[in-house]
Amino acid sequence: VSLLLYAITDDLPRLEPLRGVGATEVQCVTAAGLVVLASEHDAIPSLSEETMWEFERVIESVMDIGAVLPMRFGTLLATAHEVQRMLESRRGELLAKLARVRGGVELSVRGVWSQAPEPVAAESAQSGTDYLQARLGAQRQARELAERVHAQLDGFARASRDRILTRATVPLSAAFLIDRGTEEEFVRAVTALDAGLGDTELVCTGPWPPYSFVGDSVDA
Amino acid sequence: VSVSVATRARNVALIDLLDRLLQGGVVIEGDITLAAADVDLVRLDLRLMVAAIDKALGA
Numbered sequence: 001v002s003l004l005l006y007a008i009t010d011d012l013p014r015l016e017p018l019r020g021v022g023a024t025e026v027q028c029v030t031a032a033g034l035v036v037l038a039s040e041h042d043a044i045p046s047l048s049e050e051t052m053w054e055f056e057r058v059i060e061s062v063m064d065i066g067a068v069l070p071m072r073f074g075t076l077l078a079t080a081h082e083v084q085r086m087l088e089s090r091r092g093e094l095l096a097k098l099a100r101v102r103g104g105v106e107l108s109v110r111g112v113w114s115q116a117p118e119p120v121a122a123e124s125a126q127s128g129t130d131y132l133q134a135r136l137g138a139q140r141q142a143r144e145l146a147e148r149v150h151a152q153l154d155g156f157a158r159a160s161r162d163r164i165l166t167r168a169t170v171p172l173s174a175a176f177l178i179d180r181g182t183e184e185e186f187v188r189a190v191t192a193l194d195a196g197l198g199d200t201e202l203v204c205t206g207p208w209p210p211y212s213f214v215g216d217s218v219d220a
Numbered sequence: 221v222s223v224s225v226a227t228r229a230r231n232v233a234l235i236d237l238l239d240r241l242l243q244g245g246v247v248i249e250g251d252i253t254l255a256a257a258d259v260d261l262v263r264l265d266l267r268l269m270v271a272a273i274d275k276a277l278g279a
Contacts, residue, residue: 008246052237072245086248097246108236166239173239205233211244 002076003029003038003083004045006058007209010034010098011066018061021045021054031084032091037062038083044074059209067102069094070209097214101177104158105207107186109174111145112201116168139164142171145200149174152193156186161212171200175212183207 004021010033018026024039037058045051055073062068077083087094117138142164149172154160157176166173178186187204194202 005248047241049234052234052241055241056237070240070245072247073241075245075248077248094246106240108233108240110236163239163243173236175240175244203232203236205236208236208240211240214246215244 001040001042002078003080004041005071005075005077005083006037006039006055007062007071008034008036008069008087008094008098009062009066010095014065015061018058019054020058021051023054026058029080029083029087031087034087034091034094036083036087038077038080041076044076047073056209063105063209067098068209069097069101069214070211101210101213103180104177104210104213105180105183106210106212107176107178107183107204107206108208109149109153109172109176109190110170110203110205111142111149111172111174111197112203113169113171114199114201117141138168138171145171145197146174148197149193149202153186153189156182156189159213175208177210177213180207 004024006020006026015026018037020026020037020039021041022045024041026037026039029036029038052073059068059070077086117134146162146164150160150162153174153176157178159177161175163173165171176186183206190202190204
């Protein structure tokens, strides 16, 4: 039996008894002033819509109480002792990350095209050159969209992250770390921005735990 | 133009959650017991799920 890790926090959360992935009991492992929420599993749970939301719900219940660092889905450690060793060895880094996201929530802003710029959508390109030119055109449009989105929204956010053209019809997947309590203001800005974007639709979801702002490459 | 501001609208938010669970979050280097077979399984699940989301969104 191993431990599936959900999130790290520095407040011992006063939580209702929680059920995690597969209705397993969620337990707290503490060390070095940090707390990890975990549940016991024989193997990494398979990814499904249900397990994803079960995982997310555990993190959200902590996020409502204090600062939280969500874990990458599928992180298993063999024993509570290993979890404690990890907390001790990475304490400084984890505390710095908690400080960065404290009081903040993540909002997702996704750009969606109703269809991919031709002929990227299908393998219908007449030649490799056509394909390449369409691909470059899509990248240029996606980068222009990203610039417009950031010009309008960066002022509302502590930090932001981008991924360009993750799929043929998704030119932009952006994440914004905003102060908790400013969600409505942010959404109004997204709505105003969306109104001027023609065929590109913006889809805003959240508030999420700060998944996009706790990675190793995050700059302060 | 249409605005979709979804807060916890599950089918709309699913792809944003998927992206975050698999590419965001704290990574513990070297300690994750992700066997190669598991990774393939996750990728398979992922393809099926993305196809289902496309269908749901009419994309």
